[in-house]
Amino acid sequence: MWLTIILLPFFPLHQVDAATTGNQVMLVYDSQNKSDEKPHDIDVLQRSLTSMGLNVQTVSQADYHKGMLTSKYQAVITMINWPEVGLTNQDFIHDRARFKGIELHIGQDLTEDESHRLQAAPKKLYQQQLILKSQGSSQVLPFSETLTVFDHLPTSAQRFGQLSPQQNDQPSYPYGLIQGNMGYLPYFEGKGLSLIVALDLMAHLFHRVVSSRPLLTITGVSPYVDLKLLQELGAFLQKNQIPFAISTVTVSDNTELRAYRDFTKVLRRIELDDGVIFMQVPKIGGATAADATLLNQVVDTSLVNLANYQVYPVGLSAPGYWNQDKLLRSASLKKSQAWLLLSNRTPLYLHQDNRSQVSEGKSWLTLSIKSVMSVQKLPSRFDSPTALTVPMPSRKTQLTEIERQITKLPLDWYDPVSEQMKTQIETGGVLIAYDSGQYILNGRDKQITMSTPHLAQQMKQAPATRPLFKGFFKVEGVILLIFFSLVLIVLLIFVRIGRKHYIKKFKSKNGEGVD
Amino acid sequence: MKIHLMFSKQNWLVQHLSPAMLACLLTALISGWLLFLPQIHGLADNGDFYRAMLSNGVYRLPLHYRQYLNYVVPKFGLLQYYNENNVAVFSSQTLFVKTAVFLNRLFYSKTIFDLRFLAGVYFIPYLFAIYFLTRSLVYPYRNLKSYLIALLVVFVFADSSFTLYFNSFFAEPGMLIAMLFAFAAIMSLVRHCDVKSWPMVTVFFLSTIILITNKQQNAPLALSFLVVAAGLLFMPKKHHRTLLLAVGMMAVLASGVVTYRMINQEFNDVNQYQAFTHGVLMETPDPSRQIEKGGINEQFALMRAQDYYPKNFASVKPSQKVVRKRLIAKYNYAWLVRYYAGHLHQFSALLDVAAKDLMITQVKAVGDYTKLSGARPGQQFTYFTLFSSVMGAFFPKRFVFLILLAVVFIGVYAVSAYLDFKAGRYEAIMRFLLVLGLMTIVIFVPIISIIGDGDADLAKHLFMVPVSLDLLFLLLISDALTHRLWTTHLKAGASNET
Structure with missing residues (x-):
């Protein structure tokens, strides 16, 4: 190993400019x-x-x-x-x-x-x-x-x-x-x-040595996890002065609901607890290459909606294969300077090109904490940007276990503030930037508060266009309703009359018989 | 007068072409060409075809264009060796597909499957069904009105919105045919079309069982058909008939139970999930609080309108552990019923959503043409669709209208049933129970669909409702035209018999 040390001066430790030839x-x-x-x-x-x-x-x-x-x-x-x-x-x-x-x-x-x-x-x-x-x-x-x-x-x-x-x-x-x-x-x-x-x-x-501290990242966050546990974990990390990141999926629809306000409130709490947020790309269902534009919109809307609620993601997180796909990459990762590349589950490609590209800023390789737990005396610095991940706990006992694991690791974690992390996401005409702990939206510094931002203006939706014959069909429905109601009434009257008539006939016949 | 002469008994045409035969012939002509002559018409795959294809040894051939949604694919491959695919869904549709594959192997090819064989397998019984239906509606008359009724049957049931289904792997054609047979069988018994009753009783039970086992969603229909079958119990008691009825009714009930039990866990999850996201969360400004009160985390309100199998993208897939544990495990159908009982306004709004597109029987989501025809992707076929278009446009779009309609129909047919009951006859009672049974379909299928799967795939879940309504309208018109609305008892010598 001493050779490495001797040779190190020949390979300068500098921030690699990703776009270099x-x-x-x-x-x-x-x-x-x-x-x-x-x-x-x-x-x-x-x-x-x-x-x-x-x-x-x-x-x-x-x-x-x-x-x-x-x-x-x-x-x-x-x-x-x-x-x-x-x-x-x-x-x-x-x-x-x-x-x-x-x-x-x-x-x-x-x-x-x-x-x-x-x-x-x-x-x-x-x-x-x-x-x-x-x-x-x-x-x-x-x-x-x-x-x-x-x-x-x-x-x-x-x-x-x-x-x-x-x-x-x-x-x-x-x-x-x-x-x-x-x-x-x-x-x-x-x-x-x-x-x-x-x-x-x-x-x-490859002459790419960038010695860096690992970024503690909580993965698997979504609006559907136990948000109280997430909040508790955030508070615990802040109390222990551990800077961290979360990778969360969000929704692009239904953002007018109370549930979304509550979700973003927890995310703001995370930001205030010195956590940074990576917005995770959505899961791919039955999408095909034709849906690339839609994906673009989904990512844009998701980011803008988060920003409306003072949640400013510092980067995007995606499974690794999104970088091996031309359409997935350009509709998502390319918008951001900071990437968090997660491990693949079941890749579903739209247009696989197997030509991964690099981010304009930093791209973190994720590595689960579990996978390094068996390493005796884990090195405190890595030679490329690495994020150590913990999964979002689903039970209180898991939370305690995770807290124990984190405190047990004698690591000096990456701190976006002291490391002067600078990054930005450009999406749908909005520029969300982060500079050493300061969030910047479209060039303006933003302060995060816990109160829900007033969004009356943004929430207003364009009135739906009125279909041409809507009035007609409504009137037609009412007329038919009245018509059938009348038929029903007349029918009941007839049944009543008919029954009387029938009984009367029967009675008179009876009478005749007596006479 | 002239017109009446044309339909007099002496007229050669009338003698040789019964109204039922006319309906049958016209349907064959109208629908035959669109189904069988190239370029054929049908329905493109919405992603559900695999259920009927794979387990029957039919697979997609590689094509240069997308085989979903836009175009009808006329040719498929046939598996040559061992078929490793499990039966995805238990369904009587397999009978039709297997027959088509068998005929295809016999007459056309052992490797390539021509979709027209499937259309053929549906088409022939369909023509028989049309024949029996028309006969049961007009019998015993053969006059101008009878031919008018025959034309009406053609107008309604030769509508392309129904027949396009034949060139597809959807299960609906089986349901349609079985329904027509079941209806025609009961009406044939009411009208005494045949000397012996057991053939039609058998047809009724067989077609009912095929109908119920055709699709999992049909399981509850067993109850409706038991109502219809109850009419048969009023027939004069004969030892062997009682036995046949008992066996038949047990079989109908059993088929419903079996069909229900055969729904696998995955489909249950799909339905349960969509019953929530497409039901509970819909037609309300903000469901967050309401579901929280029901013990479900309010955050799941964000899943509003999400499908179990996301069409393109989703933030979380419903099959993920977090959703199964925190959402699907938290409620069941009893929970859903309780929820709707406490939110009647929302439920009635959902029923109106169901009623809205009820009569639009043409599947608008998929194309009706082949790629080779040069049609636009997803282009809709408009030939002979007047009935479905008019019904789609003008039928009132309120659920309360369906209830009113049911009350009127049941009321009208109850009168004759009451009279027959008094007079010791059974025909009108049987007809009344048929109407009652079909009306339970009309009313309860939308309710069950909303509770069971929300407003997801509504058009397909409600398929039996427009079919039942069409049959009821035809019955009403034919009864009104032949003066049998208030009584089934014909005055002696009043008929112009066949």
């Missing part, structure tokens, strides 16, 4: 290997690269064709998710061998050429349970099938983390390593210390 990366994977949760790892890798300010084009080896990997790419990443399949596309292997930029190889199937570039001897480890150690942190890894590690490294190689067997007499091997502009990771796991060290390696390999 030379930030194109191609990620080629062998297979998604859906049965093994590998799509999740691809998603985490994509989001990690986005948080480092790198535009990623993701290609499955099946879709790679000759000449795609050109010099416009700064780097190429090979990811092996299914060693049994491995890399079979010879065009890619050939193009990669000739590629002059940075290269990262993740997983098995290293070519001789790649091993050669690493200037070290590969070695396979079978069926072992290893411990990953890095800068004082450590985590016991799950049982691994086969791993390729490297031995006899040259002194110029940068090592990241260390894989140690549980028996002390066995040798240890570096987890990640960089030699020149070639990097290597034996596996990629989208959680825990493995991910933290991998982020460290990638930030160094």
Whole structure:
């Protein structure tokens, strides 16, 4: 690790300007290997690269064709998710061998050429349970099938983390390593210390080191969660002077209802408790590419409605795949400078392009607190913008547990005020900005108060246009009603008369009979 | 006079073309071409077709255009091997689809399914239904008025808003056909169209069971049809008939129970959710407080008008745990009934919403043309839709009108039933119970729909209401024209018999 420290001065620690040229990366994977949760790892890798300010084009080896990997790419990443399949596309292997930029190889199937570039001897480890150690942190890894590690490294190689067997007499091997502009990771796991060290390696390999404190984020907030618990959690964090963010979905309709006023009131409380708000994009139901305009409207209306109630989101949060989709990205993420990229559940694309872009400001990679809980001595700083997430509690006991977890973590949290976070969202002619704790709406500083803003003017809706024949149909309905009522009355009278008549006839007949 | 001569017994046409046959022929001509001649007409998929398709081995062929909403898709694929799809919904519709697939395999192709086979499977029984319906309405007359009634039947039931359904995987055609048969069977018994009664009694029970098991929402109709079937009990007692009636009525009841029990958990959730978001939350300025009083978190008011399967976007999907735990688990149908009992004004407003588009039988949400016809996406077919258009436009849009209508009909038919009861006859009683049964459909289906699923998919839930009303109007007109409104007993020698 000392090498890292020595080499650090050569790689300046500066805020990466996301729009700089030379930030194109191609990620080629062998297979998604859906049965093994590998799509999740691809998603985490994509989001990690986005948080480092790198535009990623993701290609499955099946879709790679000759000449795609050109010099416009700064780097190429090979990811092996299914060693049994491995890399079979010879065009890619050939193009990669000739590629002059940075290269990262993740997983098995290293070519001789790649091993050669690493200037070290590969070695396979079978069926072992290893411990990953890095800068004082450590985590016991799950049982691994086969791993390729490297031995006899040259002194110029940068090592990241260390894989140690549980028996002390066995040798240890570096987890990640960089030699020149070639990097290597034996596996990629989208959680825990493995991910933290991998982020460290990638930030160094792509010269994107931005040391930052993690942002504490409460995810899964919606108007339908227990808002009292949310308020309690916010108050608890404020009391403990822990700055935090929440990622919440909202509604674009029904904002005239009391329920919406109450929801936004809680969000204002969060803002006053030094929490910042990321507005989460809606869930996709049966939408298709034709609904992109509608999505645009939904996002705009949601943001404007929140702003009407003094809730000023500092950014947008979305599942990672929204950045892999041309329409989803442009209708949502592109409006904001700050992104919070959440993990994917079930991606539903409108127009998948697999060309992720970077935010103009900051893009946070989210990592659940649960996934780092098993790391011994968690590092207090990460090498790229990272948000540690806790799910919104649904019960009081969960709230207590979450509070306990947060206080237990010896972390120095990201504070938007002291870090002078500056961000803005431009939507539907409204500019919502945030600058070191100050909310700004259309260029004017805004103070947040707990009283519900007077919205009489905004609430007024245009009167509905009167249909041409509405009056006629109404009159027609009334006439028919009267008509049938009359028929009913006449009918009842007739029945009455008929019955009398009938009885009378019967009586007179009877009379005749008597006579 | 001349007109009367035309319809005299000696007239060749009258001798050889009964009113029922005329209705049947005209319906075949009017609807036949639009269903079978290319480019065919029908209804495009609103997303529900899969329920009837997949379990019957029919799948979508890849096409270069979107197969939903805009255009009717005339051809589908047939699965060749093992069909792994479970039956999505328990329905008698399967009988029709399976028959169509069988005929398609036999006469057309083993791999490609032509939608017209399905239309054919509906069309033939439909023509029979029209025949029996007309016969039961005009019998025993064959005069100018009878032919007028036959034309009316054609005007109402050859309306394209009904027949377009045949070229689709919607379940409605089965319901329509079964309903016509059930109605015609009872009226045939009332009018003594046949010497023996058991065939029509059997037709009635069979068609009723097909109707009830056709769609899950039809389960409650079992009660309405038991009212109708009660009329049969007034027929002269015969040992084998009593047995047939007992078995039939038990079967109707059982089919209702089975259909209800077969509704799976997911559909229950869908209905329960939409009963809230499309019912409880609608037609009120701000439901937040009201639901809070009922023990549901007021925040769920924000779900107003949301569908269980969001059409495009939603802030939260109703299948998520938070919704199931904090909303769906908090209420049931008893809660809904209690809620509406305490909010009668809102409930009556919702019933008016139901009554508003009641008679619009044409499905406006989907297109009626194929892509190849060159029609606009979602274009509506307007040929022979005068009846449904007029009814859609002029039928009063208030629920109270339906109640009044029911009272008038029941009142009118009660008179003859009372007279027959006094005179020891059963025909008018049977007819009265038919009217009463159909009127319970007219009144209770909107109520059940609102309680059960709110104003979501109203037009489809209420399908049986316009069909019942149309049949009742036809009955009223035919009875009025043949002077049988106040009594079913014909004076001797008064008829111009068939």
